[in-house]
Amino acid sequence: MRSRAITGLGIVSTAGIGRESFFRALESPAPFTGTGRVESFDATAYPGCRVAEVPDFDPAKYLGDKGLRTLDRLTKLLVVATRLAMHDAGFKKDGLYVQSSADRVGICCSNAYGSLEAITELDRVATLEDARYINPAKFPNTVANSASGYASIWEDLRALNVAVSDGNCGALDAVACADIFLETGRADALLVGGAEAMSEALYVGFSRLGALEPKVKDVSTLSPRQRASRGAGALLGEGAALLAVEPMELAASRGRRRLADLSGYGTAFLPPDHEGALIHPSPEAMERALADAIADAGLSPADVDVVASGVSGLGAFDRAELAAIERVLGKDVAVAAPKAMLGESLGAGGAMAMAMGVAWLGGLAPGPLVRGTPGRRVRTVAVTSMGFYGNASAVVMQAPRET
């Protein structure tokens, strides 16, 4: 890919809303220690349920209270992130376009599971009452690109709107899509990232798979290194993160300071040899994706200072990812686990990791670390994501250099 400028960040996360608040939280990167109190659904039926939600999320504070009633949580998270990104990048001021215009700015956003909240709510009505009584105003929320569509409506993004879905790899794949859309002139600038919302269905699904952290009181006291080595189970998270991405020349002509540059992407899919298994952690795919991303950026493995990994507490996937990172970058490279701090936010996961990368490239110390220690000021970050089916993607980010 061509190097692209990141000129803004809109983020709604468990560690803060907005770039400044998020970066402040990253000054002391630590595993999630929130109460795990559940606001998005009634968790009384799930004793020991602990998730990393965006605490006290109040979209009205950012969007006003009109028009929020039929929006689901996923949409609200994404629309707030969209508004923040547009203003942080200087495309808008006080809600109005001041640089660029609606028909030249678009959004390319990953999401893994859609609005399970809307789907299950309507299914509940259809099953327990009658499908004739489902709320038509909520029906559009069941399509997977609904949240993205609302983001365009609320923020007037008309150049293009592309929803991307590739599980945990989606937000990194969105970078590759955005690079192509910028190259083909389909937009001047794009908001790129991902969103995922907590819901009862998401919790129940991953819980039934046995993928979540065990119900032991002291799990939050485990260090990220211990969690990674023990495969303690994932802490389910949520949020939305969007990077404002544009060609270098546009950032320069707008006089915007670049927060960081996106410069490489790689992906690979290597399913198991046998037909029996569907779920499959593939270290070979991760290795190939990471090596390709570094080569795509025109760099060598020695240039990578730290990896923003997808390590989440899922033992088999973490081991595969760490093994791949070691094969490409050696055993001493510093590896951080953004998900230890922010939770496993699936379709948003790669975007959260890239948001952390932006902070590190701006001078903050990387963490929470699961391996190694960065030996110098961070100039290059590799972001990695493992899919559940043998897929893997990687992105390379760099500190801005004079062009």
Place this chain on the structure above:
Amino acid sequence: MGATRVLITGVGVVSSIGLGKDEYFRALAEGRSGISPVESFDASHLGRQVAGEVKAFRAQDHLTSAELRHTGRCSAMTLAAARMAIADAGIAPELLRGPRTAVVIGTTMGEADVIASLDHAWIKSGPKGITRALLPKYGSTLLPIHVARAIGAQGMVLTLPAACAAGNYAIGFGADLIRAGRADVVVTGASEIVQELQFSGFVRLAAMAPSRCQPFDLNRQGIIVGEGSGLVILESEEHAVRRGARAQAEVGGYGLSCDAYHITRPHPDASGSIAAMRSALADSGIGPEAVDFVNAHGTGTRANDLAEAKVMADVFGGRKVPISSVKSMIGHCMGAASALEAVACVMTIETGIYPPTIAYETPDPDCDLDVVANVARTGKADVVLNNSLAFGGYNAVTCFARPGVLPPPVPRRANGAVGHA
């Protein structure tokens, strides 16, 4: 980027009017309807009872037993259509294996029957009622994953959930992957199944017609949902030439835009759709005068038809380009719609036959269009546009052309500029 021609060398179809491109297009050319009483769930109390279900599809005829265990109906149709497209392209299995093949599939809901089963079990019996083995089958990206597993593709596996424009998004982006040099072959298209929740949703939106879908007709009563899968094999010209493949069509380019207006209704001034169609022409390096036929989005709603009539008037001026909607025959196959229609566009280029809009009885005077009324028409089919609009304000237009008629490829931008900005 952009100096490579992208060729379509194979197509595959699972539709309510036929499996495989020959059955499908013969039925379209004959104006046969695939609308019939719903059988996959009990629709007797829902106020509407017909849909374009694919009743002849038996997954076991197309999938291995392991694949049958891993797939819902939507993935099964996708895999079947992929196999048909690959057979149609005559491409050797070893040429599909490896990192230079990508799979990009569009959809609205993906494995909708899997999530319905999960939900119903959960609602009736609580979390413990959920069959664990079913959970991994509800993934966001399983449609392309199943195809990539089957053919050994190791490049990008991506789902583009672009609602009812998803097929055009997938095929357009697939072409971009080749033009960007990220793939030599892309297996792409879109799939959707008819399912109770979305059927009821359209009924509740008062968008569903009782018996027939009548695009551009004054007395239209709305959409009829359908299902199916349409897949195409895209190859770089170099790759196709090297293996001696025959190109059925060229993907000239595509255009995207977003209305940013309403979550379900198209913008009444159609400015987004107009921008998308102009962008598709610019991306293809041609002007509107080159277009011979337009496959309409043509859902059978007044809002859609008026918006599309505005697009045609704006883009083509006084020239009335023939337009038709296959949704009059197979219904609105949602995510799969524009992919099934892309296959129809390729077949139109191959045969010179414009499929008709059936049940077209009373022309809507507000839609001043040259609709291919009730019986197929033959005509010049060098350049064909495929129009689509979707929930979320999504607009996408793809441009397909007879191989050799488009200007030589140059690095070109979707706003019409040539070369890098």
